[in-house]
Amino acid sequence: MSSSAVGLTRQWATWGPVVAAVALGLAWGRALPGLAVALIALCLVAAVLAAVHHAEVVAHRVGEPFGSLVLAVAVTVIEVGLIVTLMAGGGEKTSTYARDTVFAAVMITCNGIVGLSLLVAALRNRVAVFHAEGSGGALATVCTLATMTLVLPTFTTSHPGPEFSAAQLAFAAVASLCLYGVFVTVQTVRHRDYFLPVPREGEGHQSAEEHAEPPTDRQAWTSLGLLVLALVAVVGNAKLVSPTIEDGVESAGLPKAVVGVIIALMVLLPETLAAVRAARRDRMQTSLNLAYGSAIASIGLTIPAIALASIWLSGPLVLGLGAVHMVLLVLTAVVSALTVVPGRATLLQGGVHLSIFAAFVFLSFSP
DSSP: OOHHHHHHHHHHHHHHHHHHHHHHHHHTTSOOOHHHHHHHHHHHHHHHHHHHHHHHHHHHHHOTTHHHHHHHHHHHHHHHHHHHHHHTTTGGGGTTHHHHHHHHHHHIIIIIIHHHHHHHHHHHHSSEEOOHHHHHHHHHHHHHHHIIIIIHHHHOOSSSSSOOOHHHHHHHHHHHHHHHHHHHHIIIIITGGGGSOOOOTTOOSSOHHHHSOOOOHHHHHHHHHHHHHHHHHHHHHHHHHHHHHHHHHHHTTOOTHHHHHHHHHHHTHHHHHHHHHHHHTTOHHHHHHHHHHHHHHHHHHHHHHHHHHTTTOOSOOOOOOOHHHHHHHHHHHHHHHHHHTTSEEOHHHHHHHHHHHHHHHHHHHOO
């Protein structure tokens, strides 16, 4: 890439989040006409692309797996704030919002992002390679967290309906937070090598991109700040366009859960683009770190935050999944295990995951 192109990219990535944040501030709390919604959507796209750029800058500075961890945690923290904000004062109509958002995040990351990344990597290199130890541990963490927080509430008897009692919710929150802490410790300290990209035969542990001079501390801190700003703009602008999406969904006679799926897709766009770009560079492990790390963070941080917020939130908190979604979750767990255990995957595995993701989206529109 020429120096002029690099300079243009940096300028665009700097001003994109700022413009998107300004648009968010000007439009927040106001009724928006169609043209304003279209402009907000453009700002949303700009913020997503800028977030991917700055995440890569930070990742280059701190190295893997810290880079993917930064993006996954940052977007999840902001997403948790959005969930709590929407549930505050929402009452009965928002009782399933946390469940729908978390489950959509799990399906998008474990099937959509993983499937698309495997497809891209296999098309370029025939076989995608990664560490089975790291990916298998991450997948086990996702399955455990999802079962404890989304499946068990359907079968517990202490509280009527697919809800936890106060004590059960507190236990699930503490267990989720502890398990997330253990995973991060293993990923970044004790077994960091399990989460590093697998070098091809004849290559060293560093790819060609890693041989480039890393950004300075000042550039890294600037990108980190702009990354957070971009992610705030992504989630906030997604919230602004959601009424228009909701009106369209309602007028089309579709289930309300479709709104949550669409918003989750928009919020997870930074991880999706970053994972696909990593797969194109033959760094499939980074793609899996982003996918499974986002799913773990989504559950491990959302459930404790919702449990804490439930002290003052009005209305019930429905966490238990229905039969159809539980079947999709079990299918995802089994297929994902068969994908990660060999440490190698082909085009077929990518197609299978994308098929499950397509089934999830279709059944969201036509339950």
